[in-house]
Amino acid sequence: xxxxxxxxxxxxxxxxxxxxxxxxxxxxxxxxxxxxxxxxxxxxxxxxxxxxxxxxxxxxxxxxxxxxxxxxxxxxxxxxxxxxxxxxxxxxxxxxxxxxxxxxxxxxxxxxxxxxxxxxxxxxxxxxxxxxxxxxxxxxxxxxxxxxxxxxxxxxxxxxxxxxxxxxxxxxxxxxxx
Amino acid sequence: xxxxxxxxxxxxxxxxxxxxxxxxxxxxxxxxxxxxxxxxxxxxxxxxxxxxxxxxxxxxxxxxxxxxxxxxxxxxxxxxxxxxxxxxxxxxxxxxxxxxxxxxxxxxxxxxxxxxxxxxxxxxxxx
Numbered sequence: 001x002x003x004x005x006x007x008x009x010x011x012x013x014x015x016x017x018x019x020x021x022x023x024x025x026x027x028x029x030x031x032x033x034x035x036x037x038x039x040x041x042x043x044x045x046x047x048x049x050x051x052x053x054x055x056x057x058x059x060x061x062x063x064x065x066x067x068x069x070x071x072x073x074x075x076x077x078x079x080x081x082x083x084x085x086x087x088x089x090x091x092x093x094x095x096x097x098x099x100x101x102x103x104x105x106x107x108x109x110x111x112x113x114x115x116x117x118x119x120x121x122x123x124x125x126x127x128x129x130x131x132x133x134x135x136x137x138x139x140x141x142x143x144x145x146x147x148x149x150x151x152x153x154x155x156x157x158x159x160x161x162x163x164x165x166x167x168x169x170x171x172x173x174x175x176x177x178x
Numbered sequence: 179x180x181x182x183x184x185x186x187x188x189x190x191x192x193x194x195x196x197x198x199x200x201x202x203x204x205x206x207x208x209x210x211x212x213x214x215x216x217x218x219x220x221x222x223x224x225x226x227x228x229x230x231x232x233x234x235x236x237x238x239x240x241x242x243x244x245x246x247x248x249x250x251x252x253x254x255x256x257x258x259x260x261x262x263x264x265x266x267x268x269x270x271x272x273x274x275x276x277x278x279x280x281x282x283x284x285x286x287x288x289x290x291x292x293x294x295x296x297x298x299x300x301x302x303x304x305x
Contacts, residue, residue, distance in 0.1 A: 027211050031189060034209075048304070049278060052243075056281070059209050059245050066211050125284075132249060133292045145246035153281060 003163040003171045005072065005083075005098075012096060013085055018044055022083035023076070025069050025099075030062045033084065044088060054086075054093055054178045056153045060146045061097045061174070069099035073169045093178045095154075101172045106162050109172065113158045116151050124152045154178050182223055190216055191241065195223055200232025204255075205240045208248040217251035224258035231262045240274035240302075241282065249285070256293045263295045271297045276304050 005022075013020045019040045021033055037058050041051045065082035072081040083098040101109065119127060128148050151158055159175040179197045186192035191206040210216050237259060244252065256271070263269040271293075273286035283299060290297040 030211065035188065052279065052281065056243060059243065063209075063211055063245060063247075129288050129291070132253060132288065145249065149246045149249075 003165045005075070005171065008098065008163070008171070008173075009083055012083075012098070016087040016089045018086050018088045020083075020085040022098075023081065024078035025062075025065045025080040025082045027066065030066050033062060034059060037086065040086065041093075046091075046093065050091075050093070050178060053153050054095065057095050057150050057176055057178060060150050060153075061095055061176075064146050064174075065097055065099055068101070070101065070169075072100060073165055094175055095178065096173065096175045098171060098173045100165065100169050101162075103164075103168055103170050106170050106172075110160075110162070112147060113160055116148060117157045119151075121152075121155055124148060128152050150176055179223075179226055182220065193220065195220065195227075197227060200235040202235060202237045202259075203240075204252075205238070207242050208244040208252070210245075210248070213245070213247040213251045217248070217254065221251075221254050221258055224255065224262075228258060228262050228265070231265075231267045234268045234270070235259065235262060237269065237271040238274065239271065239286075242276075244285075253289065253292065256289055256295065260293050260295055269295050271295055272300050273297055274300045274302050277301050278304075 009022055019037055021029075023029075034055075038051070038055050041054055046054070062084060065084065066080065069080040069082040071077060071079060081100065085096050087094040087096065116124065116127070128145065131145050131148060147158065154176045156177040159177075161173045163171040163173070165171055181197050182193055182195040184190070184193040186206040189207060189210045191204050191208045194201065194203040196202070208216075239252070259269050259271070273289070275282035275286060283301075286297065286299055
């Protein structure tokens, strides 16, 4: 059965959700969401170090959405569509994003994340430094560092899933734990 | 040459590049979606400054947050400063980080290992 965004989003945000957003992704919305997200993290009494790490990961996650999300193939016709949520269970914070991607980039994303997940913490830090000092900017302005940075800052594995929408589109879910 | 003075915003840092006294400061949050657009004038300014720099250039970097696209641009700023240093002028970088912010200290150490300029890591009390 084809992927159903509303069903995915309802399930995702059913429990422990302290912050959520779904809809159009613009620079202004990223700014507003970051402000709201930071306020929520403090409101829930997380310690400052955790808030900083979570905020950093949130910046990268939302900017990944800004640079790479595409339209929703059904329903609202925004240029960029994405979803974002925080789930807090005891002291465990999950940061989750979701966006549609073209079906043909799924293997590339999967390979990239698998490679990062194979590394231990020190190796992730080394990779970060290597890309920082060597890699050129991509045409979207990202340094190719975003995913590595999220893994480095959170010390978390990149937990991901791809859901097939049709022969052209897939839906990409990314979760990290802080 | 003119100095640069830019007020900070929620996504971009306060910038003071002073051509009269050779003091260079970047302070605050640097998390714009398009960092190249923000940093290009700063890198260009350093190109011009490098032609006749002050005897001592003091660089103060005090960032609360920066995103990955800024991290590359900050490296570009440091690379320009490295040229000035290589040409025999004194350049000192002070990298400020809040106490207990190991991530920001580590970020400074990453730059220190890439750029051949004297770096000083300075811990400051939380505001």
